[in-house]
Amino acid sequence: MNKWRCNVCGYIHEGDKPPAACPVCGVGPEEFVEVREAAKETKTAGKRWKCTVCDYIHEGDAPPDRCPLCGVSSELFILLTDDVQVLTPEAVAQAGVDTASAALDKVSYGLYIVTSVKDNNINGQCCNTVFQLTSKPLRISVCLNKNNLTHEYVMASGVFAVSVLGINQMEAVRRFGYKSGRTSDKFAGIEYIAGRNGCPVLKDCLAYIEAKVLAEKTVDVGTHTLFVADVTAGRTVANEEALTYSLYRRSK
Incomplete structure (x- = not known):
């Protein structure tokens, strides 16, 4: 069995193929890679460390001081315990692997909780792709994975809310980003209020935005x-520093 x-x-x-959705974090099958038995034959006795920015894998007792591919420091490496195919700098060069994804990690993102509602049920997910499009009219966009339950709810109801997180809300990222609403109640024990459009808003967020999707402007990417939506309500709750994706990656 694979x-x-x-x-x-x-x-x-x-199984013979990856699952339709990860039961832990909810991502789709495109985020799964096959664990090849051949990797066991080539693996050395040393520990294996993965760069969380560009996925380069280093073998040794400790991570390198700097990633040879994207240049980030050792704290952005994680220790691997599962068998995965080793990607060396030589293999990257020979295969012509595009490291543009590492460059894109330098683009600034926030981290938000996007929520929606369907048939009186609520769900939410962590999302870093939330941005303002225009000011007149006030319009925003969010980009959600088709395999996620929140995507299903937004498609069905045409509404969503965005809770802006503060720098001390790492736990919210883990709760809404590492679990699937299909297998757990993400809002269990969480204080929230119902927005005007029915979508839940975290009570301890820095700010929130409610929006109505413009179906004719929705884009399959x-x-x-990519959901384009008009802002229907919103409020600033606290004047504190917002959590960014870069800060989260350094602190997780």
């Missing part, structure tokens, strides 16, 4: 859907 490893959370799935 084994498939989730690139996001490391969950291992056994492959694995994800």
Whole structure:
């Protein structure tokens, strides 16, 4: 039986093909890679460290001081415990692997909780692709993975809310980003209020935005859907520093 490893959370799935959605973090099958038995034959006795920015894998007792591919420091490496195919700098050069994704990690992002509602049920997910499009009219966009439950709810209801997180809300990222609403109640024990459009808003967020999707402007971008929406309500709750994706990656 084949084994498939989730690139996001490391969950291992056994079967002829990857699951439709990761039961731990909710990402789709495109985020799974097959764990090849051949990797066991080439693996050395040393520990294996993965760069969380460009996915380069280093072998040794400790991570390198700097990633030879994207240049980030050792604190952005994680220790691997599962068998995955080793990617060396030489292999990257020979295969012509595009490291533009590492460059894109330098683009600034925030981290938000996007929520929606369907048939009186609520769900939410962590999302870093939330941005303002225009000021007149006040319009924003979010981009969600088609395999996520929140995507299903937004498609059905045409409404969503965005809770802006503060720098001390790492736990919210783990709760809403590492679990699937199909297998757990993400709002269990969480204080929230119902927005005007029915979508939940975290009570301790820095600010929130409610929006109505413009169906005619929704764009299919492959694995994800880009939702364009008019802002219908919003409020600043606290004047504190907002959590960014870069800060989260350094602190997780």
